[in-house]
Amino acid sequence: MSKSFRQSQSFLHTWSGLVLGWLLFFIFAAGTIAFWREGLNRWMRPELPRVEQPEVVLAGAQRFLQGKAPDAKSWFITMPSDRLPGAQIFWQPQPKEGEKPRRRRGRDTQALIGASGDAVTARDTRGGEFFYRFHFDLHYVPVIWARWLVGLAAMMMLVAILSGIVTHKKIFKDFFTLRRGKGQRSWLDGHNATAVLALPFHLMITYTGLVTLMAMLMPWAIVANYAERDRFYDAVFAEPEAVERANQPAPLVNLVGVVRDAEKRLGGPIGYIDISEPGDSSARITLSRSGTSMLSARVPSLVYDGASGRMLWQSPEPGGATVTAGAMVGLHAGRFADAGLRWIYFLCGVAGSVMVASGMVLWVVKRREKLPDPARPHFGFRLVERSNVGILAGFPLGTACMFWANRLLPVGMQDRAQWEVHTLFLAIAFSIIYACVRRPAQAWVALLGATGALLCALPVYNMVGTPSGLFAMIAQGDYVMAGADLTVFVFGLAFGAVALRVSRYRPAEKRKRAARSVPATAMPALEPAE
Amino acid sequence: MIWLALLCALIAFALFGLSMDDHHNRRLGTRPTQVRKRRMRGVAWGMLVMALPLSAGSHGWVFGPILWLGLIMVSAGLVFLYLNFAVAPAKKG
Amino acid sequence: MLRVLAAVPLGYAVGSLWGMALARILPGDRSQVTIAATLAAFALCAFAAMWAFAARSGWRAFWTLLLMGGLAGAITWLSILVTGRI
Numbered sequence: 001m002s003k004s005f006r007q008s009q010s011f012l013h014t015w016s017g018l019v020l021g022w023l024l025f026f027i028f029a030a031g032t033i034a035f036w037r038e039g040l041n042r043w044m045r046p047e048l049p050r051v052e053q054p055e056v057v058l059a060g061a062q063r064f065l066q067g068k069a070p071d072a073k074s075w076f077i078t079m080p081s082d083r084l085p086g087a088q089i090f091w092q093p094q095p096k097e098g099e100k101p102r103r104r105r106g107r108d109t110q111a112l113i114g115a116s117g118d119a120v121t122a123r124d125t126r127g128g129e130f131f132y133r134f135h136f137d138l139h140y141v142p143v144i145w146a147r148w149l150v151g152l153a154a155m156m157m158l159v160a161i162l163s164g165i166v167t168h169k170k171i172f173k174d175f176f177t178l179r180r181g182k183g184q185r186s187w188l189d190g191h192n193a194t195a196v197l198a199l200p201f202h203l204m205i206t207y208t209g210l211v212t213l214m215a216m217l218m219p220w221a222i223v224a225n226y227a228e229r230d231r232f233y234d235a236v237f238a239e240p241e242a243v244e245r246a247n248q249p250a251p252l253v254n255l256v257g258v259v260r261d262a263e264k265r266l267g268g269p270i271g272y273i274d275i276s277e278p279g280d281s282s283a284r285i286t287l288s289r290s291g292t293s294m295l296s297a298r299v300p301s302l303v304y305d306g307a308s309g310r311m312l313w314q315s316p317e318p319g320g321a322t323v324t325a326g327a328m329v330g331l332h333a334g335r336f337a338d339a340g341l342r343w344i345y346f347l348c349g350v351a352g353s354v355m356v357a358s359g360m361v362l363w364v365v366k367r368r369e370k371l372p373d374p375a376r377p378h379f380g381f382r383l384v385e386r387s388n389v390g391i392l393a394g395f396p397l398g399t400a401c402m403f404w405a406n407r408l409l410p411v412g413m414q415d416r417a418q419w420e421v422h423t424l425f426l427a428i429a430f431s432i433i434y435a436c437v438r439r440p441a442q443a444w445v446a447l448l449g450a451t452g453a454l455l456c457a458l459p460v461y462n463m464v465g466t467p468s469g470l471f472a473m474i475a476q477g478d479y480v481m482a483g484a485d486l487t488v489f490v491f492g493l494a495f496g497a498v499a500l501r502v503s504r505y506r507p508a509e510k511r512k513r514a515a516r517s518v519p520a521t522a523m524p525a526l527e528p529a530e
Numbered sequence: 531m532i533w534l535a536l537l538c539a540l541i542a543f544a545l546f547g548l549s550m551d552d553h554h555n556r557r558l559g560t561r562p563t564q565v566r567k568r569r570m571r572g573v574a575w576g577m578l579v580m581a582l583p584l585s586a587g588s589h590g591w592v593f594g595p596i597l598w599l600g601l602i603m604v605s606a607g608l609v610f611l612y613l614n615f616a617v618a619p620a621k622k623g
Numbered sequence: 624m625l626r627v628l629a630a631v632p633l634g635y636a637v638g639s640l641w642g643m644a645l646a647r648i649l650p651g652d653r654s655q656v657t658i659a660a661t662l663a664a665f666a667l668c669a670f671a672a673m674w675a676f677a678a679r680s681g682w683r684a685f686w687t688l689l690l691m692g693g694l695a696g697a698i699t700w701l702s703i704l705v706t707g708r709i
Contacts, residue, residue, distance in 0.1 A: 009673065155668060175606075178610070193610060197607050198607070214661050214665075217665075218664050221660040224703070225708055227707075295592050295596075344603065347604065348600075
């Protein structure tokens with residue numbers, strides 16, 4: 001590989017990584033946390049007991065909907081399992097004369113059916129769903145803009161990874177290298193290690209992330225082949241013919257029996273149940289297989305007659321490319337992963353977040369050594385240095401604050417779920433301001449230390465303030481809840497350890513060199529003007 | 531069987547890591563010869579490859595390869611951490 | 624720098640246009656070929672961006688990508704003219 005090619009790719013790598021680096025950190029960190037989305041959905045509603053018998057919950061859901069919305073246009077039930085807080089149900093009322101059917105799922109047309117089969121009210125929170133949504137929809141911005149921005153960031157990430165591979169001269173030789181206490185070189189080794197050791201994951205998650213948004217980002221092949229986009233979707237996502245409401249009442253068959261039959265036919269557990277025109281003779285029950293049981297995100301579905309319980313339609317076998325694309329989306333979401341593989345996904349995601357963060361820090365460390373006047377760094381340097389602290393330390397702090405808000409905000413509060421999220425961003429804003437008024441070294445220690453303390457204190461609070469304390473959960477064998485507490489605690493310790501390490505960091509070598517070669521009146525490079 | 535696959539991957543990376551001059555010196559006392567390096571790396575590659583059918587054997591040919599790559603990454607990480615952070619035995623002489 | 628203009632908007636255009644061309648010329652079921660071409664297009668965008676920086680000069684990068692994009696566009700357009708769309 002020629003030297004100038006490598007150099008050109010090195011330049012590309014630095015800038016494609018740097019320009020949207022903070023956004024990429026948010027995406028990676030939030031996405032990594034989102035691997036525990038279902039667990040967090042439970043953990044952030046600690047007052048709800050674990051689902052032990054899904055069929056009881058399903059029967060309860062049907063009973064509830066029958067009582068609450070017997071003439072609805074459609075019902076939607078998420079199948080319960082011990083990983084979920086319960087069965088999430090929605091219903092869509094009949095559209096009134098002349099009124100367009102309401103597509104948005106309002107607050108008054110949804111409910112949560114808990115372990116006992118009855119509707120439960122838990123504290124208003126977005127739970128793990130926030131981190132999942134945030135990592136591609138962002139927050140406070142229109143969703144379409146957010147997805148285009150995230151798509152651009154993902155493409156830049158892909159370019160950064162590929163150019164990084166090209167640039168890295170001694171990828172095999174340096175595989176296990178970690179030079180410690182050597183400033184820029186140590187950061188480079190750390191950045192390389194987190195990047196190379198989990199390289200298959202990083203490549204996969206970035207590429208599949210783009211694929212997940214491909215309908216929006218890359219619709220051109222569809223445009224090339226189809227005069228109308230709908231014809232493509234009809235070809236790929238086959239659906240049975242829609243049925244008109246017959247206005248002849250007919251009781252809905254017992255869903256539990258239908259689910260059992262469907263699971264036998266599909267060879268896997270059911271994920272979602274969609275019932276159109278329940279209680280009418282034209283009722284149709286659509287059951288889709290759970291994404292947790294197969295690799296491809298394009299899950300097969302069956303349609304049953306609502307009154308008789310007879311199977312009417314089965315989704316056709318998807319084509320090769322559909323399965324491939326579905327597998328890519330499935331790989332990205334990782335819904336199929338069992339506990340062991342999910343931990344691998346999570347750890348790789350942590351490595352990825354550290355890779356992005358260390359890349360940003362590396363840029364600052366490298367530039368600092370090249371500053372013509374360390375006492376007056378140029379604006380670009382100061383911007384990146386301070387923003388690094390505020391954002392890279394701010395997001396973990398924000399997450400910790402959001403978890404605390406989830407515990408402490410009053411249950412009856414208006415817009416409680418939104419305020420939990422506001423807490424996260426308020427903490428980031430605070431971190432950025434703090435990073436601007438304090439020296440970077442101090443700010444890092446304070447913010448990371450605060451994060452560590454807040455996280456470690458959470459499981460302790462859980463033991464006294466919620467019915468789902470660590471030891472109670474272990475006693476019940478509820479490893480979703482216990483695991484969450486333990487993970488939070490370990491991360492708290494980790495942040496504390498890093499804060500300690502940073503507070504003890506003394507660049508002795510640099511000081512000696514600075515004292516020798518620079519006039520005595522100039523300040524050492526590590527203490528820029530405040 | 532999956533634990534066996536993990537073991538293979540760990541041994542593989544341990545061999546890769548120890549075949550490097552610095553780590554070999556630090557842990558085993560001497561710098562490795564070219565022959566030794568080649569042997570260690572050869573066995574390491576073999577172990578990596580062997581982990582694949584072991585993974586597929588316990589999780590099928592769809593999830594098996596995914597798990598195999600996952601085990602490879604985890605093993606690489608663990609060996610990296612051990613070689614760089616575990617206290618090395620005192621050097622002889 | 625011209626290279627950035629070449630890499631970002633032009634890179635996306637080149638990847639998209641070659642995606643369209645592939646969707647037209649690859650044999651097989653149209654819906655499957657469309658998906659396959661879409662999947663490939665992302666890689667093409669990335670390579671176009673890398674090429675934009677590896678080319679010997681900014682102008683070279685710009686014109687080469689413009690030509691590549693034009694070629695793909697021509698193939699697509701001709702193909703649609705001849706066989707039409709679904």
